Amino acid sequence: DVKVTQSSRYLVKRTGEKVFLECVQDMDHENMFWYRQDPGLGLRLIYFSYDVKMKEKGDIPEGYSVSREKKERFSLILESASTNQTSMYLCASSLSGGSGSTDTQYFGPGTRLTVL
Amino acid sequence: AQSVTQLGSHVSVSEGALVLLRCNYSSSVPPYLFWYVQYPNQGLQLLLKYTTGATLVKGINGFEAEFKKSETSFHLTKPSAHMSDAAEYFCAVSVRGGGNKLTFGTGTQLKVEL
Numbered sequence: 565d566v567k568v569t570q571s572s573r574y575l576v577k578r579t580g581e582k583v584f585l586e587c588v589q590d591m592d593h594e595n596m597f598w599y600r601q602d603p604g605l606g607l608r609l610i611y612f613s614y615d616v617k618m619k620e621k622g623d624i625p626e627g628y629s630v631s632r633e634k635k636e637r638f639s640l641i642l643e644s645a646s647t648n649q650t651s652m653y654l655c656a657s658s659l660s661g662g663s664g665s666t667d668t669q670y671f672g673p674g675t676r677l678t679v680l
Numbered sequence: 681a682q683s684v685t686q687l688g689s690h691v692s693v694s695e696g697a698l699v700l701l702r703c704n705y706s707s708s709v710p711p712y713l714f715w716y717v718q719y720p721n722q723g724l725q726l727l728l729k730y731t732t733g734a735t736l737v738k739g740i741n742g743f744e745a746e747f748k749k750s751e752t753s754f755h756l757t758k759p760s761a762h763m764s765d766a767a768e769y770f771c772a773v774s775v776r777g778g779g780n781k782l783t784f785g786t787g788t789q790l791k792v793e794l
Contacts (some may be wrong), residue, residue: 607770
């Protein structure tokens with residue numbers, strides 16, 4: 565079974581802190597994704613990566629950055645956390661690079677981040 | 681750009697009744713369509729997907745969905761609801777050449793009552 569793990573289930577940070585959310589997948593997937601999930605808004609794509617050291621902006625990248633130094637690991641960084649970044653963050657991975665648009669995305673359990 | 685509309689943020693059914701969750705999409709090119717389910721305190725998992733070919737798609741746990749191009753719809757159904765079906769359901773769309781980027785709907789919370 566594909567396994568996507570996220571470093572924390574719950575996280576509480578203060579405004580202005582730098583926050584790192586880590587995601588690891590164990591199935592040699594090319595693609596990795598970061599979403600945020602908010603009630604009534606569904607899932608919105610923040611950033612994605614289709615290869616090591618490659619990244620592309622999603623629909624809501626402002627206030628976030630990402631890092632992918634190894635194939636299995638994709639990190640989401642909040643440079644200076646703000647209260648409007650309080651949300652559930654979901655990581656996902658899928659098999660193929662390129663235009664493999666039918667691939668299933670496999671999701672981690674999520675990190676619920678609260679910024680005070 | 682593509683988009684997804686899920687009608688009804690909350691749906692309530694009785695155990696044993698038909699489940700119908702509605703999804704309409706907008707896309708200028710042929711879409712690929714997905715239904716994901718999220719159980720409480722878990723990530724999302726794939727229920728089923730339509731890529732090409734047969735328009736009636738069967739998924740896990742007795743769910744199925746039908747792609748209707750003329751109606752731009754991909755509604756999810758299950759003949760008989762079970763208590764364990766209570767969860768949030770998300771419809772999503774991607775397109776060929778889109779690099780596996782998914783655009784999600786806002787979700788429908790399904791409640792199953794005795």
